[in-house]
Amino acid sequence: MMHSDTLIARAREGDKNAQGKLVQLWYKRIYNFSYKFFFDHDMAMEVAQKTFISMHKNLSGLQEVTRFKSWLYTIAVNYCREETRKKKASRSSSLHDLNPGEGEESYHWEESHQRHENPERQLRHSELSDLLQKCLMELNAEQREVVIMKEYEGLKFREIAEALNISENTVKSRMYYGLDGLKKILEQKKITKETIGYEL
Amino acid sequence: MNYKPDESALMAYLYGELNDKEKAKLENYFQQHPEELTRLRTLGEVRDIMAHAQDKEVIAPPVFVDDVGTRSLWQSSYFKVSLGIAASILFLLVAGKLLGPEINYSKGELRISFGNKVEQQVTPANPLTEEKVKELISSSLASNNELQKNLKDEDQKKLVHSLVEMNSRKMDALAKNASQASREQVQSFVAGLQEQNLKLMQDYFQLSTAEQKKYMESMLTDFSGYLQEQRKQDLQLVQSKMNYLEKNSNQLKQETEQILTSLISNPNRNKNNY
Numbered sequence: 247m248m249h250s251d252t253l254i255a256r257a258r259e260g261d262k263n264a265q266g267k268l269v270q271l272w273y274k275r276i277y278n279f280s281y282k283f284f285f286d287h288d289m290a291m292e293v294a295q296k297t298f299i300s301m302h303k304n305l306s307g308l309q310e311v312t313r314f315k316s317w318l319y320t321i322a323v324n325y326c327r328e329e330t331r332k333k334k335a336s337r338s339s340s341l342h343d344l345n346p347g348e349g350e351e352s353y354h355w356e357e358s359h360q361r362h363e364n365p366e367r368q369l370r371h372s373e374l375s376d377l378l379q380k381c382l383m384e385l386n387a388e389q390r391e392v393v394i395m396k397e398y399e400g401l402k403f404r405e406i407a408e409a410l411n412i413s414e415n416t417v418k419s420r421m422y423y424g425l426d427g428l429k430k431i432l433e434q435k436k437i438t439k440e441t442i443g444y445e446l
Numbered sequence: 447m448n449y450k451p452d453e454s455a456l457m458a459y460l461y462g463e464l465n466d467k468e469k470a471k472l473e474n475y476f477q478q479h480p481e482e483l484t485r486l487r488t489l490g491e492v493r494d495i496m497a498h499a500q501d502k503e504v505i506a507p508p509v510f511v512d513d514v515g516t517r518s519l520w521q522s523s524y525f526k527v528s529l530g531i532a533a534s535i536l537f538l539l540v541a542g543k544l545l546g547p548e549i550n551y552s553k554g555e556l557r558i559s560f561g562n563k564v565e566q567q568v569t570p571a572n573p574l575t576e577e578k579v580k581e582l583i584s585s586s587l588a589s590n591n592e593l594q595k596n597l598k599d600e601d602q603k604k605l606v607h608s609l610v611e612m613n614s615r616k617m618d619a620l621a622k623n624a625s626q627a628s629r630e631q632v633q634s635f636v637a638g639l640q641e642q643n644l645k646l647m648q649d650y651f652q653l654s655t656a657e658q659k660k661y662m663e664s665m666l667t668d669f670s671g672y673l674q675e676q677r678k679q680d681l682q683l684v685q686s687k688m689n690y691l692e693k694n695s696n697q698l699k700q701e702t703e704q705i706l707t708s709l710i711s712n713p714n715r716n717k718n719n720y
Contacts, residue, residue: 422457
């Protein structure tokens with residue numbers, strides 16, 4: 247577990263250090279949830295910032311500290327949906343939409359993962375990761391948010407149901423059809439365990 | 447047994463969130479329907495593949511805590527602004543006291559000053575005359591022309607250099623190709639060249655012979671015409687000479703006859719004269 251209930255309780259009571267610690271602990275998770283949802287660094291950063299500003303403002307209203315995780319993801323999901331609506335309304339595309347991750351203003355400068363690893367292997371991992379991310383983007387938003395929460399964020403079905411304010415059965419159903427959809431997408435793109443093993 | 451698990455049960459089983467009773471029931475179902483288990487395992491493989499999508503590393507931004515509740519009066523922005531205004535007014539008052547303020551209003555201009563008025567001599571700005579402007583324009587044009595000329599020269603040099611370089615590259619490529627050719631290719635090339643030369647020579651000789659024949663014919667024709675013309679002219683000359691001789695002989699004959707006639711008619715006179 248990344249944090250204790252005590253930390254959340256202290257943050258809820260207005261302890262600024264505890265709130266700062268919560269941001270440090272959860273920022274990466276919320277950023278990655280949003281990144282996988284949008285496959286866009288700028289939008290993920292936007293959602294992460296808004297989520298933690300909202301957390302700071304509304305943490306005192308959290309009833310049960312045990313529900314902090316699902317509560318935080320609820321905020322993140324709502325901002326993701328809001329950004330999606332805005333994007334649909336504006337229909338504008340940034341340079342990152344066209345070619346994410348390239349250029350001098352790329353976000354890679356602030357990434358620091360796996361620097362110790364073989365660069366070639368790291369590149370292949372990164373390319374595979376982007377390819378799988380594109381597969382994920384082919385799912386509809388409802389299935390995508392459930393798959394991300396379950397597969398990458400490790401939430402229980404109950405926590406996802408709380409975060410999305412739907413029943414557990416609906417969550418499981420979306421998960422089932424999400425995985426089934428991914429299976430078809432992977433088959434179309436001829437991505438199997440064997441091909442991945444060969445590439446890596 | 448009519449039990450058939452729904453998607454919820456399958457997902458709960460896949461993620462290990464099924465209670466023991468339901469789990470046993472489902473495993474029993476899988477024993478009877480292994481194809482369903484296989485299908486579920488393919489979804490498990492999808493999970494394995496999707497697990498290769500990595501997390502992005504980000505650095506959480508620094509958190510600036512807005513500690514409103516414990517802020518003192520000295521730290522409030524209202525106090526700081528008020529203090530700033532008061533300090534400015536105090537500064538003006540002290541400056542006014544020490545230097546003596548002067549406030550005047552003339553020609554729509556309000557002037558607040560401290561201390562004695564210093565008359566500043568405003569030196570007239572150097573006016574630009576028409577000649578100076580023309581001079582500036584001409585110098586600018588001259589420099590521009592020079593720049594253009596330099597650029598042109600430079601471009602020309604670059605062009606020549608690039609042409610030389612390109613030609614040398616082509617020559618190199620040709621030489622390289624030639625050096626890469628095999629013996630058979632060279633022989634066939636030389637044979638083709640010889641054949642072509644032979645054909646060219648044959649054509650040339652054929653053409654040359656026909657031209658010479660035609661020239662000789664025309665020359666002979668011209669020569670016979672010349673001979674006939676010459677003969678005709680010679681005959682005319684001989685004829686005229688003959689006529690002249692005949693005329694002279696007739697004249698001589700007539701003179702002889704006259705002399706003889708005169709001698710015969712006057713024999714005495716001729717004798718006395720002797």
